[in-house]
Amino acid sequence: MGADGIRSVVRTLIDPTAPRPRYVGFLNTAGYARGLNLGIEPGVNHLVFGKRCFFGYVGHPNGDVWWFANPPRREEPDPAELAAVPADVWRAQLRELFRDDDVPALAAIDNTEQITTGWVTYDMPSVPAWHRGRTVLVGDAAHAVSPSAGQGASLAIEDAVVLGRALRDQSDPAAAFGTFEAARRPRVEQIVTQGRRNGSGKTAGPIGRVLRDATMPLAMKAMFRGDRDPFRWIWDHRTDWDETATT
Numbered sequence: 001m002g003a004d005g006i007r008s009v010v011r012t013l014i015d016p017t018a019p020r021p022r023y024v025g026f027l028n029t030a031g032y033a034r035g036l037n038l039g040i041e042p043g044v045n046h047l048v049f050g051k052r053c054f055f056g057y058v059g060h061p062n063g064d065v066w067w068f069a070n071p072p073r074r075e076e077p078d079p080a081e082l083a084a085v086p087a088d089v090w091r092a093q094l095r096e097l098f099r100d101d102d103v104p105a106l107a108a109i110d111n112t113e114q115i116t117t118g119w120v121t122y123d124m125p126s127v128p129a130w131h132r133g134r135t136v137l138v139g140d141a142a143h144a145v146s147p148s149a150g151q152g153a154s155l156a157i158e159d160a161v162v163l164g165r166a167l168r169d170q171s172d173p174a175a176a177f178g179t180f181e182a183a184r185r186p187r188v189e190q191i192v193t194q195g196r197r198n199g200s201g202k203t204a205g206p207i208g209r210v211l212r213d214a215t216m217p218l219a220m221k222a223m224f225r226g227d228r229d230p231f232r233w234i235w236d237h238r239t240d241w242d243e244t245a246t247t
Contacts, residue, residue: 087115124143143155
């Protein structure tokens with residue numbers, strides 16, 4: 001079983017021509033700000049499109065704040081180059097990105113003792129072959145999704161349930177793997193596409209930012225009017241373990 005992530009070796013053994021991970025146009029970084037006490041409801045995610053960088057944060061009941069940011073980079077950087085950036089320089093770069101934003105990003109950065117070094121973010125184009133013989137891919141090895149979808153771990157857990165059910169109900173592993181792929185591929189590829197769409201606003205240029213900021217409030221109100229939720233197909237997905245897996 002190839003559960004070896006986005007740089008999967010097993011994927012290349014199944015198909016040497018499999019696509020490579022695809023850079024999504026921004027980095028990830030995060031930190032934990034102690035004693036910030038923003039007065040926000042604990043456990044509620046706050047997601048903000050800043051003027052230069054996307055910022056997210058959530059409060060702990062004790063007042064601490066976990067946060068992340070997605071600094072945009074048009075060209076894919078060398079991970080070694082990022083790792084070599086001194087901590088004080090990285091902190092200063094983040095502060096510069098948020099200097100004109102009315103969000104608690106600067107306070108979070110200043111109250112974080114150790115900020116993670118930026119890392120490069122990817123998703124996976126459609127992987128043609130998920131299995132061969134008695135070998136199968138699951139999770140990011142088969143369908144890595146941008147973190148903008150917020151579904152990476154969830155999809156891997158779903159894979160485990162669906163694959164386990166298929167192996168339970170079919171004696172031939174190759175047949176079980178085919179059943180697993182047929183059940184999972186449509187959903188995961190739709191979420192990969194959605195994740196890439198979600199992230200596109202994080203890398204908008206000056207004109208794109210103006211258009212995004214002008215239209216997004218109206219679009220969000222229309223999309224979520226009443227009890228409507230256009231993303232319910234993601235959140236409300238269920239797999240019935242007691243259902244028999246068939247080809």
